[in-house]
Amino acid sequence: MVFSSLTFMFxxxxxxxxxxxxxxxxxxxxxxxxxxxxxxxxxxxxYVLVMIASTLIDYTAGLLIHxxxxxxxxxxxxxxxxxxxxxxxxxxxxxxxFVLENIDTIFGTAxxxxxxxxxxxxxxxxxxxxxxxxxxxxxxxxxxVQKNPISFAAFVTxxxxxxxGPIVRYDDIAAELDDRTINLDCLYEGIIKFITGLGKKVLIxxxxxxxxxxxxxxxTGELSVLTAWLGIIAYTFQIYFxxxxxxxxxxxxxxxMGFNFPQNFNYPYQSKSISEFWRRWHITLGAWFKSYVYFxxxxxxxxxxxxxxxxxxxxxxxxxxHGASWNFILWGVLYGVVIILEKLFLGKILDRIPSFFSWFxxxxxxxxxxxxxxxxxLPTAFGYxxxxxxxxxxxxxxxxxxxxxxxxxILVVAAFACTDAFKKLIEWAKTKIPVVINYSTPxxxxxxxxxxxxxxxxxxxxxxxxxxx
Amino acid sequence: xxxxxxxIMIGLFALFLITIPVLTFVYMPKEERPFSENENKYLTAFPxxxxxxxxxxxxxxxxxxxxxxxxxxxxxxxxxxNNTDMAIGKDEINGVFIRNNMMMQVWKDxxxxxxxxxIKSVNNFIKNHPDIEAYFMLVxxxxxxxxxxxxxFAVVGDQNKFINDFYSSLxxxxxxxxxxxxxxxxxxxxxxxxxxxxxxxxxxxxxxxxKAAGEELGYTPKKIDExxxxxxxxxxxxxxxxxxxxxxxxxxxxxxxxxxxxxxxVKVSVYNENSNVLNGNIxxxxxxxxxxxxxxxxxxxxxxxxxxxxxxxxxxxDIADNDRSLLIIKDSYAHSMIPFLAKEYSKIxxxxxxxxxxxxxxFVSPDDYDQLLFLYNVxxxxxxxxxxxxxxxx
Numbered sequence: 125m126v127f128s129s130l131t132f133m134f135x136x137x138x139x140x141x142x143x144x145x146x147x148x149x150x151x152x153x154x155x156x157x158x159x160x161x162x163x164x165x166x167x168x169x170x171y172v173l174v175m176i177a178s179t180l181i182d183y184t185a186g187l188l189i190h191x192x193x194x195x196x197x198x199x200x201x202x203x204x205x206x207x208x209x210x211x212x213x214x215x216x217x218x219x220x221x222f223v224l225e226n227i228d229t230i231f232g233t234a235x236x237x238x239x240x241x242x243x244x245x246x247x248x249x250x251x252x253x254x255x256x257x258x259x260x261x262x263x264x265x266x267x268x269v270q271k272n273p274i275s276f277a278a279f280v281t282x283x284x285x286x287x288x289g290p291i292v293r294y295d296d297i298a299a300e301l302d303d304r305t306i307n308l309d310c311l312y313e314g315i316i317k318f319i320t321g322l323g324k325k326v327l328i329x330x331x332x333x334x335x336x337x338x339x340x341x342x343x344t345g346e347l348s349v350l351t352a353w354l355g356i357i358a359y360t361f362q363i364y365f366x367x368x369x370x371x372x373x374x375x376x377x378x379x380x381m382g383f384n385f386p387q388n389f390n391y392p393y394q395s396k397s398i399s400e401f402w403r404r405w406h407i408t409l410g411a412w413f414k415s416y417v418y419f420x421x422x423x424x425x426x427x428x429x430x431x432x433x434x435x436x437x438x439x440x441x442x443x444x445x446h447g448a449s450w451n452f453i454l455w456g457v458l459y460g461v462v463i464i465l466e467k468l469f470l471g472k473i474l475d476r477i478p479s480f481f482s483w484f485x486x487x488x489x490x491x492x493x494x495x496x497x498x499x500x501x502l503p504t505a506f507g508y509x510x511x512x513x514x515x516x517x518x519x520x521x522x523x524x525x526x527x528x529x530x531x532x533x534i535l536v537v538a539a540f541a542c543t544d545a546f547k548k549l550i551e552w553a554k555t556k557i558p559v560v561i562n563y564s565t566p567x568x569x570x571x572x573x574x575x576x577x578x579x580x581x582x583x584x585x586x587x588x589x590x591x592x593x
Numbered sequence: 594x595x596x597x598x599x600x601i602m603i604g605l606f607a608l609f610l611i612t613i614p615v616l617t618f619v620y621m622p623k624e625e626r627p628f629s630e631n632e633n634k635y636l637t638a639f640p641x642x643x644x645x646x647x648x649x650x651x652x653x654x655x656x657x658x659x660x661x662x663x664x665x666x667x668x669x670x671x672x673x674x675n676n677t678d679m680a681i682g683k684d685e686i687n688g689v690f691i692r693n694n695m696m697m698q699v700w701k702d703x704x705x706x707x708x709x710x711x712i713k714s715v716n717n718f719i720k721n722h723p724d725i726e727a728y729f730m731l732v733x734x735x736x737x738x739x740x741x742x743x744x745x746f747a748v749v750g751d752q753n754k755f756i757n758d759f760y761s762s763l764x765x766x767x768x769x770x771x772x773x774x775x776x777x778x779x780x781x782x783x784x785x786x787x788x789x790x791x792x793x794x795x796x797x798x799x800x801x802x803x804k805a806a807g808e809e810l811g812y813t814p815k816k817i818d819e820x821x822x823x824x825x826x827x828x829x830x831x832x833x834x835x836x837x838x839x840x841x842x843x844x845x846x847x848x849x850x851x852x853x854x855x856x857x858x859v860k861v862s863v864y865n866e867n868s869n870v871l872n873g874n875i876x877x878x879x880x881x882x883x884x885x886x887x888x889x890x891x892x893x894x895x896x897x898x899x900x901x902x903x904x905x906x907x908x909x910x911d912i913a914d915n916d917r918s919l920l921i922i923k924d925s926y927a928h929s930m931i932p933f934l935a936k937e938y939s940k941i942x943x944x945x946x947x948x949x950x951x952x953x954x955x956f957v958s959p960d961d962y963d964q965l966l967f968l969y970n971v972x973x974x975x976x977x978x979x980x981x982x983x984x985x986x987x
């Protein structure tokens with residue numbers, strides 16, 4: 125099930141919240157487990173079994189690591205089993221087709237059969253990473269064991285964050301799994317966050333996404349400069365509002381249920397370097413790789429050469445995590461190269477030049493990165509970039525002007541909404557006229573909820589972008 | 594009451610999320626598949642639950658659609674959304690341009706591969722029937738004739754060019770009919786040739802088509818003042834209205850044209866859906882009018898022209914001193930032109946390939962007719978995947 129559907133909003137969510145609130149405390153986790161399984165099975169009727177298996181194995185591994193605290197061999201074995209199992213699931217479902225395809229290209233074999241490709245279970249990259257965090261932390265003795273299987277299963281199947289993040293680590297919500305309180309404040313904040321995310325997804329991302337879909341439908345080699353830029357700027361907005369909207373909805377739902385999930389986005393398009401961008405974009409993924417790959421490899425404490433190597437590994441993995449294709453790998457590698465360069469010398473230059481230029485440099489790379497990210501293959505990606513820089517010799521045409529006119533309002537709204545200007549304005553106003561701001565917030569949020577419902581009720585275009593992840 | 598505004602937010606949210614589903618279920622129509630007049634479609638039935646429909650997700654997808662179709666005040670939400678879209682500058686609403694109190698179906702592009710396939714099918718058919726005197730009439734849509742009113746910078750397909758290119762790729766035809774010129778001329782005079790809320794041409798538009806066709810088919814068209822015009826309905830909201838639910842556009846008028854003198858008597862035979870083609874038991878329903886007035890009482894008023902699309906319809910008129918016959922392979926644009934053609938032919942048979950699942954020559958033999966006319970509008974023809982059925986047996 126996806127959040128931005130009528131079934132979720134007007135059937136699943138109200139029923140689940142009501143039952144959840146009236147359920148006695150000791151049954152709440154069981155109910156989370158049940159509702160999470162229904163939520164997941166709605167989109168993945170069979171692969172819900174994969175999730176259950178992954179949960180059972182990680183739960184057992186954690187228990188054994190705890191029980192054999194002084195037997196290092198057994199502890200290590202448990203960790204390895206958990207890692208092999210989780211990464212194995214990812215490997216089989218996500219990467220096997222890609223690997224076979226490339227083996228075929230290199231050796232001229234015919235292993236890859238497009239007719240029999242395993243479909244990718246929704247959210248597999250998220251829930252495997254989440255549940256792996258538990259066994260790794262158990263092994264590193266960072267957390268206490270979870271003996272209650274229901275509570276552990278509730279952590280994995282907690283429906284707000286199953287399908288598209290944020291990547292909530294066991295450590296993040298360990299205390300709340302056993303004991304949490306729901307009060308007026310967290311309900312209010314949860315609703316605000318949820319509606320904000322819903323608006324980002326349904327009103328901005330879906331609408332601007334149609335512009336990108338339209339442009340992608342044209343012949344790449346015939347795009348004017350204007351059309352090509354409009355298309356990729358539209359995607360730049362779409363992916364941000366879609367992804368951060370989903371995270372906001374998840375965080376908001378978590379709050380309504382008494383959980384505090386980590387923040388996942390922090391106005392990434394305001395960044396003044398690529399390193400900063402990745403501290404603001406999909407924060408929980410970067411943090412995961414930092415904790416479980418970069419630091420264990422030695423981080424930046426073992427000299428420059430080793431640091432560069434460690435960064436290279438992390439960024440290669442980041443690229444691969446996003447999807448099984450050369451586009452994603454190249455996308456990750458390019459980010460890795462730029463971040464290494466920034467670490468070596470570029471960062472110092474960016475600090476010194478006027479901030480507009482460092483922002484422009486960052487966004488140029490990010491936008492070009494999205495071309496790689498969302499085109500079918502490398503030739504298409506480079507063809508598209510060619511059109512962006514005048515490869516077709518047409519600066520603008522009616523096609524581009526028509527799209528600009530049709531999407532001007534939504535483009536302006538999106539550009540404004542991806543900065544923290546509005547947030548700052550509200551915070552400032554709150555110090556001057558707190559009552560007005562406090563009371564207009566519910567009205568404004570309700571309006572967003574109302575408009576979003578209208579767009580959901582007549583959804584001609586409501587994609588789920590993370591099937592690749 | 595420091596935090597009262599928080600309670601307002603929680604209250605509004607809870608109220609919205611609870612009342613909408615409750616009222617949705619309270620006001621839900623009881624029928625399994627109710628018909629939505631305005632949207633012109635049957636709502637989806639509740640999906641069956643079984644291990645199979647669970648495994649292949651047809652249950653879940655069906656459930657989502659079932660709920661969406663019956664969502665509380667669904668039409669009002671759609672209208673609200675479309676109005677918002679128009680307010681923020683969107684020129685197209687669900688594939689429709691809304692300009693100057695008129696809706697037009699948007700046609701931007703076509704499938705070149707499908708077109709080539711269709712050209713081949715048509716040419717092959719004519720090659721296999723060398724004795725048939727065949728004509729083609731491709732009618733442009735409102736978007737083409739009213740291209741001067743389209744939104745600024747809109748890039749749309751050139752239907753005039755499409756028609757001319759298509760005509761020049763035909764082989765073995767006795768003639769092609771130019772509807773474009775006469776309709777463009779009428780547009781200059783501000784005539785009512787296309788419906789404002791529907792994708793069809795009006796009876797007057799069809800009259801002009803009949804007039805243009807006469808030059809090729811060889812009859813002398815009746816003059817417009819030989820007809821009496823009956824305004825059968827003033828509140829027709831058609832297919833494009835169903836796509837946009839825009840109530841601001843003036844509803845259309847349905848006009849019936851009959852000859853003031855010597856209107857011929859007709860016998861209309863419409864293929865009965867209960868026929869059994871396999872054992873040759875083909876049944877027809879008979880009518881004695883070109884106008885099926887029972888459709889004036891429902892939303893789909895265009896179907897009062899010889900009913901809804903049917904695989905085969907035969908119209909026999911008792912015209913004195915004339916026993917010419919015409920076979921028409923067509924889409925629904927033909928329906929409003931037949932009342933005029935019925936003054937020129939004593940027998941007309943309409944074949945709709947989209948609704949025939951077998952070789953149409955099971956029903957009629959083309960060689961029994963004096964002339965054959967293909968009559969399509971550009972949009973339908975450019976998307977039609979049924980033209981291959983012409984050569985069913987081959």
